[in-house]
Amino acid sequence: MTINKLKSAGLKITNQRVIVLNYLFNTQERHLSAEDIFRDLRLNGEDVGQATVYRVLNQLEEAGMLERHYFDGSKAYYELSSNSHHDHLVCLHCGKIIEFFDPFIEQRQQEIAEQYDMKLSHHNLYMFGYCLNPDCHRDI
Amino acid sequence: MTINKLKSAGLKITNQRVIVLNYLFNTQERHLSAEDIFRDLRLNGEDVGQATVYRVLNQLEEAGMLERHYFDGSKAYYELSSNSHHDHLVCLHCGKIIEFFDPFIEQRQQEIAEQYDMKLSHHNLYMFGYCLNPDCHRDI
DNA sequence: GTCGGTGCAAATCCTTTGCACCCTC
DNA sequence: GAGGGTGCAAAGGATTTGCACCGAC
Secondary structure, three states: OHHHHHHHOOOOOOHHHHHHHHHHHHOOOOOEEHHHHHHHHHHOOOOOOHHHHHHHHHHHHHOOOEEEEOOOOOOOEEEEOOOOOOEEEEEOOOOOEEEEOOHHHHHHHHHHHHHOOOEEEEEEEEEEEEOOOOOOOOOO | OHHHHHHHOOOOOOHHHHHHHHHHHHOOOOOEEHHHHHHHHHHOOOOOOHHHHHHHHHHHHHOOOEEEEOOOOOOOEEEEOOOOOOEEEEEOOOOOEEEEOOHHHHHHHHHHHHHOOOEEEEEEEEEEEEOOOOOOOOOO
16 A cells, blocks of 8 residues: 555655555556656646655655656656566557566576676666557558 | 768768767767767867757767667767667766677567567667676675 | 858756745654 | 655756858858
């Protein structure tokens, strides 16, 4: 439950934190920008400031509850951490995001890191293309 | 040669474009931010404006001569396109960037894209960790 | 000579921060 | 009651843009 998650992260239980976290747990969209979240919360009549949304997202990310992604570099997108790591396929036309996990790729990455004497911390694999939607599935 | 590259990209030959492109061809660093490039050019006494550096980098990227990377999301880094695709290993401590290519990972990506009916355009794989430098090679 | 290229400063976008006030513990 | 949390507006960093001038073709 939201409150326990906050507690175990060592964060004070404040209305705003509960509101943001509940929203993330209940929304359909898994990948949202700070702006998306702030806008939606306001539309829902929630009483949260923009700065607070940014602050809470940073705290949840530091606490490991959220992951931050820069698909295109312009702005950050957040998703609830799942217990299983995954990578992303992004449709360049409609923006749809598919999550996938491939054990072979994961293992190769580990081997490559070892080969270069690097101790791996994390990685981001973003694949961009056009999805099966007829509007999207075309030659670039 | 720089001028021919510009011509074949359909870009007018201007001093500023030649300066930026020459700089990129001659520098040791393969991954540079717009700020890095602007600063170095000015230090070299070159007569280029900041806006022009940004514009030229965008044009060279659109022309396929440069690749833009957002390793951490804060700002863009540019590298001259090589004829061979590669991915990146980044040291979180010293910032060193290792380029690598792994045919196995490339192929798996293709297979995964097909599995999700996506027509792949490009991808970015960024691996982050700590390099073999004693200062860097530690547990996080 | 034309039309795109440039420099400067202002504008924009996303995000962070300073500060006075508020609320959790 | 203390110390962190919040909202607002202002500041910040990276990048783009408007506009008058300049230069390549």
